[in-house]
Structures are given as structure tokens and as C-alpha cells.
Amino acid sequence: MFGKLSWSAIPFDQPIPLITSIILVLVIAGTLGLVTWKRWWPYLWNEWITSVDHKKIGIMYVLLGVVMLIRGFADAIMMRTQQAVAINAPGYLEPEHYDQIFSAHGTIMIFFAAMPLVIGFMNFVTPLQLGVRDVAFPTMNLVSFWLTASGALLVNVSLFVGEFARTGWLPYPPLSETAYSPGVGVDYYLWAVQISGIGTLMTGINFVTTVLKMRCPGMSYLRMPMFCWTTLASSLIIVAVFPILTATLAMLSLDRFFGWHFFTAGAGGNPMMFMNLIWAWGHPEVYILVLPAFGIFSEVFSTFSGKPLFGYRSMVAATLFICIVSMMTWLHHFFTMGSGPAVNTAFGISTSVIAVGTGVKIYNWIFTMYGGRVRMSVPMLWSLGFIFTFVIGGMTGVLLAVPPADFLVHNSMFLVAHFHNVIVGGVVFALFAGLDYWFPKAFGFRLHEGWGKASFWFAFFGFWITFAPLYILGLEGMTRRLQHVNIAEWRPLLLISLAGVGILIVGALCQVIMLVVSIVQRDRLRDDSGDPWDGRSLEWATASPPPFFNFAILPNVEGEEAYWGIKVKAIESQRLSEEPDYRDIEMPVNSPVGFYTAVFASVTGFALIWQIWWLAGLGLAAAFAGFVVFAWRDVHEFHVPADEVAKVERARRAQREALLERIAAEESVPA
Amino acid sequence: MTDHPLPAAVETVRRVREDPHRLGHRGHGHGPVEGAGHGMTGPARKRIIVGYGFWIFLLSDIVLFSCFFAAFAVQRGATAGGPGISQLVEMPRVGWETAALLLSSYTCGLSFAATNARNLLWTQIFLLITGLLGLVFVGLELFEFIDLASRGITPQVSGFLSAFFGLVGLHGLHVTLAGLWLLTMMAQLQVKGFRPEVVHRLICFNLFWHALDIVWIGIFTIVYLMGAVA
Numbered sequence: 001m002f003g004k005l006s007w008s009a010i011p012f013d014q015p016i017p018l019i020t021s022i023i024l025v026l027v028i029a030g031t032l033g034l035v036t037w038k039r040w041w042p043y044l045w046n047e048w049i050t051s052v053d054h055k056k057i058g059i060m061y062v063l064l065g066v067v068m069l070i071r072g073f074a075d076a077i078m079m080r081t082q083q084a085v086a087i088n089a090p091g092y093l094e095p096e097h098y099d100q101i102f103s104a105h106g107t108i109m110i111f112f113a114a115m116p117l118v119i120g121f122m123n124f125v126t127p128l129q130l131g132v133r134d135v136a137f138p139t140m141n142l143v144s145f146w147l148t149a150s151g152a153l154l155v156n157v158s159l160f161v162g163e164f165a166r167t168g169w170l171p172y173p174p175l176s177e178t179a180y181s182p183g184v185g186v187d188y189y190l191w192a193v194q195i196s197g198i199g200t201l202m203t204g205i206n207f208v209t210t211v212l213k214m215r216c217p218g219m220s221y222l223r224m225p226m227f228c229w230t231t232l233a234s235s236l237i238i239v240a241v242f243p244i245l246t247a248t249l250a251m252l253s254l255d256r257f258f259g260w261h262f263f264t265a266g267a268g269g270n271p272m273m274f275m276n277l278i279w280a281w282g283h284p285e286v287y288i289l290v291l292p293a294f295g296i297f298s299e300v301f302s303t304f305s306g307k308p309l310f311g312y313r314s315m316v317a318a319t320l321f322i323c324i325v326s327m328m329t330w331l332h333h334f335f336t337m338g339s340g341p342a343v344n345t346a347f348g349i350s351t352s353v354i355a356v357g358t359g360v361k362i363y364n365w366i367f368t369m370y371g372g373r374v375r376m377s378v379p380m381l382w383s384l385g386f387i388f389t390f391v392i393g394g395m396t397g398v399l400l401a402v403p404p405a406d407f408l409v410h411n412s413m414f415l416v417a418h419f420h421n422v423i424v425g426g427v428v429f430a431l432f433a434g435l436d437y438w439f440p441k442a443f444g445f446r447l448h449e450g451w452g453k454a455s456f457w458f459a460f461f462g463f464w465i466t467f468a469p470l471y472i473l474g475l476e477g478m479t480r481r482l483q484h485v486n487i488a489e490w491r492p493l494l495l496i497s498l499a500g501v502g503i504l505i506v507g508a509l510c511q512v513i514m515l516v517v518s519i520v521q522r523d524r525l526r527d528d529s530g531d532p533w534d535g536r537s538l539e540w541a542t543a544s545p546p547p548f549f550n551f552a553i554l555p556n557v558e559g560e561e562a563y564w565g566i567k568v569k570a571i572e573s574q575r576l577s578e579e580p581d582y583r584d585i586e587m588p589v590n591s592p593v594g595f596y597t598a599v600f601a602s603v604t605g606f607a608l609i610w611q612i613w614w615l616a617g618l619g620l621a622a623a624f625a626g627f628v629v630f631a632w633r634d635v636h637e638f639h640v641p642a643d644e645v646a647k648v649e650r651a652r653r654a655q656r657e658a659l660l661e662r663i664a665a666e667e668s669v670p671a
Numbered sequence: 672m673t674d675h676p677l678p679a680a681v682e683t684v685r686r687v688r689e690d691p692h693r694l695g696h697r698g699h700g701h702g703p704v705e706g707a708g709h710g711m712t713g714p715a716r717k718r719i720i721v722g723y724g725f726w727i728f729l730l731s732d733i734v735l736f737s738c739f740f741a742a743f744a745v746q747r748g749a750t751a752g753g754p755g756i757s758q759l760v761e762m763p764r765v766g767w768e769t770a771a772l773l774l775s776s777y778t779c780g781l782s783f784a785a786t787n788a789r790n791l792l793w794t795q796i797f798l799l800i801t802g803l804l805g806l807v808f809v810g811l812e813l814f815e816f817i818d819l820a821s822r823g824i825t826p827q828v829s830g831f832l833s834a835f836f837g838l839v840g841l842h843g844l845h846v847t848l849a850g851l852w853l854l855t856m857m858a859q860l861q862v863k864g865f866r867p868e869v870v871h872r873l874i875c876f877n878l879f880w881h882a883l884d885i886v887w888i889g890i891f892t893i894v895y896l897m898g899a900v901a
Contacts, residue, residue: 260836
């Protein structure tokens with residue numbers, strides 16, 4: 001009746017997951033209770049859960065990403081603590097528990113923290129920068145989000161019901177085959193990632209179409225802001241490689257469920273085929289994450305230097321270069337597989353070559369600052385921290401790209417330090433920069449500057465104190481994923497690393513305090529102008545927060561840096577552009593289909609994990625029924641009357657008039 | 672029911688000539704085209720966005736198939752003492768399968784010609800024929816699998832057989848799901864008629880069906896023809 005599911009799946013004998021899950025359940029129940037008690041359900045349902053507004057979906061993605069980032073960070077704290085105490089000692093985590101923690105840490109950080117955060121920014125920013133009212137497929141966008149959320153839910157359920165994979169964040173066979181991983185851990189991994197992967201693929205399709213087919217008049221390719229280019233490149237990679245992930249995980253599922261032999265150690269199975277397939281997805285995946293991060297830095301450097309981005313066209317070329325070459329380097333993840341010198345050399349060279357594209361970008365950012373009026377605001381601090389951190393991470397990466405050197409440090413802590421160096425220094429720093437940069441656009445008030453700066457400095461030094469020792473440990477021969485170590489000389493470095501985690505925790509607390517203080521002081525931090533940073537792209541032409549239709553009239557772009565052009569024109573002529581004729585606007589209607597998808601995807605995923613076949617069948621039938629009902633809907637869009645558009649737009653114009661007067665007053669003051 | 676009698680093809684030609692965007696016929700450098708999403712004139716029209724997005728999806732679906740093709744290529748010789756490819760191929764049945772599927776692509780094209788002519792009856796008739804031919808294809812494939820299983824040839828035997836059943840089965844699954852989609856479309860068309868969104872979906876369905884045909888040609892060649900001469 002319930003497949004493999006029984007009461008023994010609940011970890012009554014393991015205090016850490018049990019207490020964590022009890023707390024988690026209480027927090028969730030408390031939140032739901034509060035929402036019910038305050039009668040917030042109608043608001044939540046109408047304004048968020050069913051909303052097809054790309055800005056709200058983006059915010060929900062970011063929220064999901066932040067929650068999962070905290071969960072993944074908790075795993076990281078446990079790992080570093082364990083390694084610091086388990087020197088010639090067992091530590092406090094059993095090996096099988098420790099193995100689940102490092103697997104969950106990697107899976108969560110990549111799939112459910114970094115991806116939702118990056119996609120959240122793509123959602124929030126791209127349509128605004130392109131000067132349009134929504135993405136190409138608004139309802140599909142909502143479904144994408146809910147599929148990602150379902151995957152995240154399944155990962156968290158594994159904490160309480162059953163177990164998670166012990167195989168690392170990529171379930172290498174034959175270890176991940178039924179013979180060696182008979183539990184449901186790998187199945188949780190497979191279905192959580194499979195479900196969220198389909199959501200990501202839909203996002204990729206959506207944004208390729210949005211950037212290529214949905215731009216405001218005059219927005220030709222070479223007038224698009226850099227972030228839009230990186231969204232396009234990242235989405236193109238998603239479309240090209242996420243099906244590989246789907247196929248690979250489907251093959252592993254067939255092996256596990258039905259005893260097929262794609263990757264088994266015997267009967268003609270080929271484990272190395274798994275390595276090739278998974279990294280043909282996995283390596284481009286890091287560029288899916290880091291390219292939008294580069295886009296965020298490009299926006300920040302140019303805005304806070306008060307200059308156009310240096311070498312815009314070379315930046316576009318470098319982005320597309322990375323987009324293509326990212327798919328030609330996957331084999332460097334297993335140089336030690338023994339493909340022979342010719343193959344290893346080819347992939348060593350392609351890996352080194354991709355650094356050229358990144359190098360172009362680094363120089364462009366530096367030259368953007370050169371001669372500019374640089375403002376050291378919080379986003380700029382993260383960006384400068386990124387340049388320093390990422391360059392070092394990139395250089396250790398080029399070192400690893402040399403096959404003979406890679407043989408020495410393969411799967412060592414050196415590797416762990418390297419990829420944290422590029423992913424934290426590249427992606428996470430960008431996300432914090434972007435959070436501070438676009439927060440006023442999303443919520444109408446800025447984040448507190450002092451706490452923001454404090455959190456940067458703690459994070460920056462915390463990062464280096466955590467990971468610099470790991471480089472040394474790796475060179476001294478410490479391999480990754482060790483539950484305990486037997487070499488007492490490593491103790492000081494492991495303790496320094498743990499101290500670094502402590503500093504990172506302080507940095508995270510500063511972020512929380514920053515958020516709380518900013519909300520409390522929101523009236524003082526209010527952005528009345530819609531343009532708090534003296535921005536250059538079209539999102540700053542809207543009010544903060546923008547109306548749900550973004551633009552009353554689609555802007556007409558006349559050159560690069562669309563909004564900068566409009567702004568300079570207005571300042572020179574001392575008045576805004578002529579007030580246009582307002583027309584009715586058609587906007588897509590809200591849809592419960594996303595939430596519905598989440599329900600059946602979670603149920604079906606859970607049923608497949610525990611092999612409750614009737615429930616899985618029921619879930620799929622419900623999916624089809626939902627698909628038909630959705631396809632039958634008659635109302636797709638609703639009209640926003642011209643009067644309402646005019647009312648909203650005139651309020652924005654009043655803000656702009658005020659801004660214009662303020663600028664004029666400042667300029668008339670003799671220097 | 673209809674304004675235009677067959678032959679639908681004549682009507683189609685007229686509509687293509689009158690296509691304001693001259694899609695696929697436009698010379699380069701002739702200035703911006705309204706509603707085509709080329710940047711100068713604002714967002715593209717819905718029909719173009721839907722079609723474009725679906726093409727992108729098809730590309731991703733072809734990547735999915737290419738992984739299974741790759742697995743088949745890698746594991747073609749990994750028979751683990753079990754049967755090889757030449758013991759699996761039964762040419763006459765595969766020939767009938769292929770004929771049914773290729774013919775269904777033709778009838779699918781005819782259904783869209785009728786859609787362009789806004790002829791409900793002929794659209795439905797040709798969609799029905801398409802679906803029946805798809806059913807013949809899936810049925811023959813199912814018989815093949817049952818037949819193989821009765822001879823003890825199952826995916827659990829070897830890496831090669833896993834790759835074989837994986838690749839051919841994935842295509843069969845696609846055709847089955849496409850058939851389900853087709854039935855839904857026929858019902859929707861009957862109830863709602865040629866509304867813009869219904870026509871957009873018919874365009875997507877046509878693209879999908881033809882893409883599955885192209886994938887089958889790859890399977891027919893690489894798995895069956897090359898297997899027969901192995």
C-alpha cells in the first residue's frame with residue numbers, strides 16, 4: 001500500500017535530524033497559524049501564490065533561495081565543526097550522517113540556493129531592463145517557480161522521512177546504484193533534482209524567447225544592458241544542457257528502479273558514461289550561475305562609477321564566447337579517469353582558454369572604474385571583493401586545468417577551496433550586490449548602508465579565513481569529504497577554518513540585522529525618485545516599486561544606456577518628455593496552475609521516491625487533468641483601463657518632476 | 672461550418688503570400704518588420720512568441736534524445752554475453768512502423784493545411800488519421816517489445832539492451848504523449864473552434880509531431896538499418 005514507506009523511516013533514534021525537523025515543523029506550523037490568524041490567506045493567494053507578475057515571481061525565487069541558503073549554510077557549519085573536532089577522534093557526526101550532510105550541502109547550494117537566486121534576479125530585472133511588461137510566457141514562469149519549490153520541499157522532507165543521498169552532490173555510480181545505496185536517499189536526490197530541473201528548463205526556454213522576441217521599440221541587441229545579455233547566454237546554456245541532466249538522472253532511475261544497466265559496474269553498464277554525461281551538464285551549470293553574476297557586476301560597476309561600461313561590445317563577445325566554450329571543458333572534472341594524454345591535453349587547453357573570456361571581463365570592469373567617479377556603496381564593495389576573490393579562484397582553476405597538476409590535487413581540499421573561491425566569490429557576492437542594488441526597486445526603500453558594509457567585511461574576511469587554510473590542507477594531501485582525519489598537524493589549519501566560519505556567521509547575522517533595521521527605518525530610507533543610484537538602464541525609469549504593468553507606454557530606446565539617454569535629455573531641457581496618450585493595457589490574469597503543479601509534483605515525487613505506484617499514477621493523472629483544465633480557460637488577459645494607467649503614470653511623473661527640480665537646484669549652487 | 676472548401680493547399684498558398692511578415696521570405700536589410708520582435712518595433716506578436724518558444728523547446732528535446740543516442744553508441748557492444756543488435760532487428764515490422772509514422776507526418780501536414788483554410792471538418796479528419804497512424808506505430812512497437820521480452824530479451828540483461836530499450840522506448844513514450852495531446856487538441860478544437868490560442872497550439876503540435884518523425888528517422892537508421900547490416 002505505501003511502498004517502501006513505514007514508521008522506521010522517521011529517524012527517532014537520531015537526535016540531530018529529529019530535533020531539527022521538529023523545530024522546522026513547528027516554525028512552518030507557526031507561520032501557517034499566523035497567516036490564518038491574521039487572515040492573510042486571500043492576500044497571499046491573490047498577490048503572490050497565483051501571481052504571474054515577473055517581479056513577484058522573482059521575489060519569491062529570491063526568498064526561496066535565501067531560505068535554502070541558510071539551510072545549506074547550516075550544513076556547512078556542521079561539516080567544518082566536525083572536521084575541526086574529529087582529529088584522531090570520532091567527532092559528533094556518524095559517518096553515514098556526515099555523508100548525507102555534505103551531499104545535501106552541495107545539492108542544496110547549487111540547485112536550491114544559487115539557482116533560485118540567480119533565476120530570481122533574471123525574473124525581476126530582465127523584463128524591466130528590456131522595457132517590456134512581462135516575460136514571454138508568464139504562466140509558465142509561475143509553474144517553473146513552483147516546480148523548483150517542489151524540489152526544495154522534497155529535499156527538506158528527506159530530513160524527516162527517510163534519508164538523503166550519501167553519494168556527494170553528484171550521485172556517482174556504481175556507489176549510487178541499488179547494490180551500494182539501497183535506501184531512498186539517492187531517490188530523494190533524483191526526484192528533487194529532476195522536478196526542479198524541469199522547472200529550470202522551462203525558465204531557460206522562457207528567457208531565451210523573452211530576450212530574443214520581447215524587447216521595447218528601439219532595443220536592438222547591441223543596446224541591451226549587459227545583464228540582459230548574460231541572462232540570454234545563461235538561458236541558452238540551460239536549454240542546451242538541462243536536458244542532459246534530465247536524461248542522465250532518468251537513466252540512473254531506470255537502473256535503480258527496474259534493474260537496468262546503464263551505469264552498473266557489471267552486465268555491460270558503464271559508470272564512466274555517467275561521469276561524462278553528468279559533467280556535460282555540470283560544467284556548463286557553473287557558467288549558468290556565474291554569467292548572470294557577471295551581469296550584475298557589470299551593472300554595478302558602471303552605475304557606481306558613473307560611466308558607461310568599458311568595452312561593452314567586447315563584453316558581449318566574451319559572454320557569448322564563455323557561453324559556447326563552457327560546453328567544451330567538462331572532461332577536466334575527471335582527468336584522472338585515464339582518457340590518455342591527447343584527450344586530457346585538449347580539455348586542459350579548452351579549460352585554460354575559457355579563462356581568457358573571463359579575463360577580458362575583469363579588465364573591462366577595472367577600466368570601467370578608471371577615470372570614473374567611484375562611489376563606495378555596498379554593491380560596489382561586494383563587486384570589488386569579487387574581483388580580488390574571483391581572480392585568485394580563477395588562477396587556482398587554471399592551475400587545476402593543467403592535467404599533471406590536477407593529478408596531484410584531484411579530489412583534495414585544494415579543489416574544495418577552488419570551487420568555493422569561484423562560486424562564493426563569484427556568484428554569492430554578486431547575489432548580495434544585486435540584493436542591495438535592486439532592493440529599493442523591489443520594495444521602495446534602500447537597505448541600511450552601515451549594516452550592509454559590516455556584513456560585507458565580515459563575509460569577505462570570513463570567506464578567506466575559512467578557505468585559505470583549505471588550499472594549504474589540500475596541498476598537504478587532505479582529500480575532500482573526510483568524516484575524520486588522523487593527522488594531528490592539520491589541527492591548527494582546521495581550527496582557523498572553523499574560526500572563519502564563525503566570522504561568516506557574524507556576517508550573516510549582519511545581513512539579518514540590516515534587513516530588520518531597514519524595515520524599521522523604511523521611511524527614512526524611502527526611495528521617492530525611482531532612481532536611487534543614478535542608474536543607467538530602464539528599470540530605473542519606473543517608480544519604486546514599479547506598477548504591475550511596469551511601463552504605461554513602452555519606452556522608445558534611441559541609443560545604448562536607454563534610461564541614461566532619457567535622463568540627460570530631461571536634465572538638459574529642464575522638463576520631462578511630452579505626456580503621451582494613454583491606452584488600455586492587456587495583462588495576463590493570475591493563475592492557480594502553478595500552485596496546483598507544486599501539489600501534484602510534490603506528491604508524485606514523494607510517491608516515486610517511496611515507490612508508491614498507485615499514488616504516482618494518481619499524481620500523473622491529476623497532472624494531465626490539470627493540464628486539460630488549464631488549456632480550457634477562456635480568459636487569458638484582463639484590461640487595465642487607460643484612466644487607471646494615466647493615474648499611476650502621472651504619480652510617477654510627479655516624482656520625476658521633483659527629482660528634476662532637485663537636480664536643477666543642486667547644479668545651480670555655485671561650487 | 673466552413674468558409675473555404677478544399678483544396679486547402681490553394682488557400683494555404685494564398686495565406687502565405689499575404690503573410691504581412693513574409694516570414695522566411697524577407698530579404699535582409701530591408702528595414703524593420705512590425706511585430707516580428709526584431710528589436711526596432713517592440714515585442715513580437717503572440718503567434719511568433721509561441722512558435723519561437725516551442726522551437727526552443729524542441730531543440731532541448733532533441734538534446735534529450737541525443738543523450739540516449741550517445742548511450743546507445745557507447746553501449747552498442749556491451750552485450751554482456753546476451754544478444755546483440757542483429758538478433759533484435761526484424762525489418763518488416765520496423766518497415767511498417769516507419770511507413771505508418773512517416774505517413775502520419777504527411778496527414779499531419781494536411782491537417783494544418785486545412786487549419787490554414789479554417790476548415791474544421793478536414794482538420795479533424797486529418798488529425799484523426801494522424802492519431803490512428805500514431806496508434807499503429809505505438810502498437811507495432813509494443814508488439815516488438817512484448818515479442819522480445821517473450822524471448823528473454825529485456826533491458827535487465829545487458830547495458831546494450833538498456834540503451835536500446837531506453838532510446839526506442841523514449842521515442843515511443845513521446846509519440847504516446849503526443850497522441851494524448853492530439854486527442855485533447857481535437858476535443859478543444861471541436862468545442863472552441865479556430866480561436867487564436869487553439870491555432871497556436873495546433874502549430875506547436877504540428878512542430879512536435881514532425882520533430883518526432885525526424886528523431887525516428889535517426890533511430891531507424893542508427894539502430895535498425897545499421898543493426899540489420901551489423
